[in-house]
Amino acid sequence: MEDPAAIVQLIKEGITDEDLPLCRNDDDDNDSEYNVLASVGGNKRFPSSMAWGQGEKVETFLKKQWVVQSPILDKPGWHFVLDPECPLPLTECETEHAKGGMGVVHKAKLHPAHHCLFKGDDETYIAIKEIHRKEDFIREKTNLDIIQRLxxxxxxxxxxxxxxxxxxxxxxxxxxxxxxxxxxxEQDANPRTRNLIRWALGQILGLVDGLRALHNRNIRHGDIKPQNILVFEEPKGDHAVTLVLADMGVSKFHKEATDLRKSATITAESTVSYEAPEADEDQRNNKPRPRRYDMWPAGCMFLEFTVWLVYNCAAVEGFYKQRKAQNDPVSQGNFFSRELDQSTEIHPAVTEAIRHLREHPLCKDGTALGDLVTLINDRLLQIKPGDRAEAPELYDRVKTIVDAAAAKPEYLGQEVKQPLPTPGFFSPPGSRKGSSS
Structure with a gap:
């Protein structure tokens, strides 16, 4: 404003930090006082601002005051309602980092003096998901509030x-x-040691435990896939990495079963490759999806995880290409296939992939990964939803595998010192070439 005298007058009128932000006087019956600044709510007025000319300085003040009005986010889990002009207390914010189904995610740093949300240093990043549809925000926030209590x-x-x-x-x-x-x-070149397999099984158990917790509260995730599993790395420890189930934007909170059938679930778009066989029919008939829907994409993801553990990323990509019909441009690489008579079967490429896995030393009968593949095949990748395991059963079955691996290291399979050749099945034309680790 370049007007020190105006600042002195405001101080004489008793302005304090608690009065900010100021706004124009909202007395509609007195136009002459339009340029009188007042605290929000109008309970304190500063008449000296009337002497600032024709309103240009008032307008400048109203815009510039936000430079010092960044909020303090002092309550973890709290919802803060900010003025439209109020800046978030960020010291760094990258441009758009990734688009989710219903929002944009930014990578940012909070000013350490403006929050009490977590313990960390000035270099700790956070993810900010920005949403512009109120109904999308409310739906996701409702789910997240429930999840925090878990x-x-x-x-x-x-x-x-x-x-x-x-x-x-x-x-x-x-x-x-x-x-x-x-x-x-990032970890593709590392040897497939027993420690790595033990860690992977423990993380699969953890993800199943998270899914079980969601289902116990009548929440279906709805979009399980590797891209929605976040990786949090700890600074110390062998495989000190935790996998976290995220992106509840397409999660659905289901009321009691009696209410569930009254109206169909509004389903957001999820990755088609991992969709269960019943997805299209449910959507056409406006039919709600039960929690067992999650078991199919979980089985898809765990099978891909096993392919990576036994072989490599190139094999995961090759497996996808084998599922994607070469003569069908609309094929999405599903784990099931539609027959000419419209019947649905497990995709032949899935059956073939499982056969190859069971021939590998890390995944043969009587090993932890071998038992995991059997569980995926028998209780997750089932065409009929009723034939799939529910989350409590899946947790118990995976825990049995994890406990056995802890008790008998040989159950984790024979360590492969030199990479074995990846079967040609996992390297179809157009795939990356790679060898197993």
């Missing part, structure tokens, strides 16, 4: 939420290891 380390934690004008923000810890798909790429 306190499960394999479910994403919400640091806080904000609304500012027409924009809504969800603040999460930043996954410094990216997604599970990123992890596979």
């Amino acid at each position: 306190q499960n380390r394999h479910l994403i934690s919400l640091l806080a939420s904000c609304e500012r004008g027409s924009a809504y923000y969800l603040l999460f810890p930043w996954a410094n290891g990216g997604t599970l798909r990123d992890f596979w790429e």
Whole structure:
């Protein structure tokens, strides 16, 4: 404003930090006082602002005051309602990092003096999901509030939420290891040791435990896939990495079963490759999807995880190409196939992949990975939803595998010192070439 005298007058009128932000006087019956500044709510007025000319300085003050009005996010899990002009207390914010189904995610740093949301240093990043549709925000926030009460380390934690004008923000810890798909790429060259397999089985158990916790609260995730599994790396320890189930944007909160049938679930678009066989018919008939729907994509993801553990990322890609019909441009690489008579079967490529896995020393009969593949085949990748395991059964079955692996190291299979050749099945034309680790 370049007017020190005006500042002196405001101080004489008793202005304090608690009065900010100021706004124009909202007395509609007195136009002459339009340029009188007042605290929000109008309970304190500052008449000296009338002497600032024709309103230009008032307008400048109203805009510039926000430079010093960044909020303090002092209550973890709280929802903060901010003025549309109020800036978030960020010291760094990258441009758009990734698009989710219903929002944009930014990588940012909070000013350490402006939050009490977590313990960390000035270099700790957070993820900010920005949503512009109120109904999408409310739906996701409702699910996240329930999830926070579960306190499960394999479910994403919400640091806080904000609304500012027409924009809504969800603040999460930043996954410094990216997604599970990123992890596979970065760790691809590492040997497949017993420690790695033991860690992977423990993380699968953790993810199933998180899914069980969701289902116990009548929440279906609805979009399980490697891209929605976040990787949090700890600074110390062998395989000190935790996998976390995230992106509840397409999760659905289901009421009691009696209410569930009254109206169909509105289903957001999920990755088609992992969709269950009943997805299209349910959508056409406006039919709600039960929690057992999650068991199919979980089986797809765990099978891909096993392919990566036994072989490599190139094999995961080759497996996808084998599922994607070469003569069908609309094929999405599903784990099932439609026959000419419209019947549905497990995709032949899935059956073939399982056959190859069972021939590998790490995955033969009587090994932990071999038993995991049997579980995936028998209780998850089932065409009829009623034939799939529910989350409690899946948890118990995986825990049995994990406990046996802890008791008998040989159950983890024979360590492969030199990579075995990857079967040609996993290297169809157009795939990356790679050898097993």
